[in-house]
Amino acid sequence: MDPGRDQEFAEFVDGRFTALQRFGYLLTGEWHLAEDLVQTALTKVWFHRNSLRSANALESYTRTAMVNTSTQWWRRKWRGETPTEIMPEPAGDSPYGVVDDRDLLLRALATLPRRTRATLVLRYFEDLPEAEIAQIMGCSVGTVKSNVSRGLAKLREHQLVAGISAPGMKAVES
């Protein structure tokens, strides 16, 4: 390993790990898986770092690797049985009628196709422009727009988050 390049890469990893871990959590729904996903993606990136055009491309390339890796994991279905931090409960079962908003959104996200979910997270969590999302996802801007539209529609169909709204989109009241 080249000590200079390794140092630069290590600084990127240590500096951006938490942000990437958050992104991974929204892709996978579990913190442990998110950490595994980030490390797996960064390992792949390390082997291809010589082909990157610039240091700025590192983060974008890492996100691409994370999206692709999470999709591969999902296809292989190796994570059929995994530990969860909180057991999901139906909304009506709460004795106080209090619904965990975060849990509901997580469950709604889990119903989306993997790439649609990734597109929504890139758009509304990372706040990236459509052109950059298209670059990360390896698709056209039109595909990004349709994925966002379909994803939001799907979330609204979900009774648990029927009242969701998003910038540029008309909110639907539950």
Add this chain to the structure above:
Amino acid sequence: MNDDLQARFQRLAADPPPPTAIPSQAVFARVRKVRRRRAAGVAVLATAAVAAVFAISTNLTDIDSQPPVLGPPSTPTPAATVPSPYGVKLTLKPVVKGRTVTMTVSGSGTVLLPIAQGQELPPQNLMALSEGSAYSWGDDSEPFSAFSNGAECAKAKTPYKGSGSIPPDTHTYAKAGTYTYSYRERFCGVKEDATASVQVTIR
């Protein structure tokens, strides 16, 4: 419920747990693992190719491809048993959290310093002087195994006594049960690979 999606995403991912290891060290550990695995794959292929050529060149001696007629095997001469001054003792320390196990492997002992690219490696973390390792989590996951071809040990001559550990490795078991984690590490000068195993109970 009429909330902004962006704000809800932010709240959802607001509290990440601390990473289980220093991120860059964890990633470099994986990089090393992949590199060792790739190197081992190349070494195995090269060894197999050399072995195949050797077998063909020694066993097929004429146009009819008949193996040579060999004389009776010579009687081996008994050798005096001398205890080896080299050896490594491994220690495994599993930490179980839910179904995820973090395994720390450490070792101490005396080995020969390997010679890589014409230069003797400096004394350092003992485990970094390894010639390869193999481990199994004891479940259905694929066992890991990566060893070099031993070239770094061929001219090794300087003894080194030390200790060290490798970055912790994590694994998530699919279901509860008792599993046996086994680990094997190879060093220059040590005749038998250092081995250790430990039982891990997942509830």
